Amino acid sequence: MMSGRRWWRAALAAGLVALVASGCGAGGGGDDAGTTSKVQEGAAAPVPAQGEAAPGAGKDVGEAAPNAGAPVKYRLEDRAIIYTGxxxxxxxxxxxxxxxATSIATGSGGFVGGDKRSSSDAYAEATxxxxxxxxxxxxxxxxxxxxxxxxxxxxxxxxxxxxxLDLDARISSQRARVDSGRRLLAQAKTLNELVMLEGELAKREADxxxxxxxxxxxxxxxxxxxxTVTLLAPQAVAPAEEEETEIGFLTGLKGGWTALLGALVVLLTVIGALLPWMIALGLPVAGGLxxxxxxxxxRVRPVPPAPPTAPPAAPAP
Structure with a gap:
């Protein structure tokens, strides 16, 4: 039989081995959690356009910065860019x-979104x-x-x-909310709960x-x-380009003078428009008055004044 001292030594050694094993297991779990976090971050890659291959197929979509919380950098071909011209x-x-122009668009896989034309020989124009x-x-x-x-x-x-990326994350979160609302609706037991959950589910589905x-x-x-393509005939007038904004005293004086002339023109126009009405209506009214x-x-004639009366004669002495 094993002596008491050896038995305690064996038990202590077994306890130390179990403690070390549990610590290693905890460390391994942390690595798994970190791996899961990285997978979730990698899932935020931009959604490919229709007819294009997925960004992550056969290549590295993005690379994380060495510091935690740093933004993910994407290569140019993986970014979502809107081109307008x-x-x-x-x-x-x-x-x-x-x-x-229509043949060029259709030949490249596109289509015509709008067509506006004006035909007048040398002054024709098409947009x-x-x-x-x-x-x-x-x-x-x-x-x-x-x-x-x-x-x-x-x-x-x-x-x-x-x-x-933000829209993708919000859509994923909203879908989870909709699924949870449907599960709660299936578990409703009273009419009030059913009505409340139906309203909440409808709002989440609308969002x-x-x-x-x-x-x-x-x-x-x-x-x-x-x-947007604008086609001009040889004598058609080209659309005016936007002028640069100018500032300064002379620019303000020029603008104020232009505004004053414009106001005078408007005032004279209004007077010219009202003058015929003033003549047509004013002359009869003035004549009637x-x-x-x-x-x-x-009708009201003045009354002639009464003749003066002679003063009374003085009494005889």
């Missing part, structure tokens, strides 16, 4: 150039709105510029990556539908870029 081109034949895939945006603009003599080009971009509509709109704008005053004077 307008171009003005002077052409010989507006109808033929409009047909070519066409084209929706083309974002990767083909620059190439389509260059092809449109070659239709004739380019007069103006305006390109703008808007990075909506953060908004897209979810609104978020999903915003996300679809954003996906449409990022997947298909908008290009004059006639009424003459009749009143004729």
């Amino acid at each position: 307008s171009i003005t081109v002077r052409v010989e034949d507006v109808s033929a150039a409009a047909a070519q 066409i709105v084209l929706r083309v895939p974002a990767p083909r945006f620059g190439a389509v603009v260059d092809q449109l510029a070659k239709l004739g003599d380019q007069q103006q080009r305006d390109i703008s971009t808007e990075d909506v990556t953060e908004e897209a 979810l539908a609104s978020l999903e509509a915003k996300k679809r709109r954003m996906d449409d704008l990022t997947a298909l870029s908008t290009i 004059w006639l009424a005053r003459r009749l009143r004077r004729a």
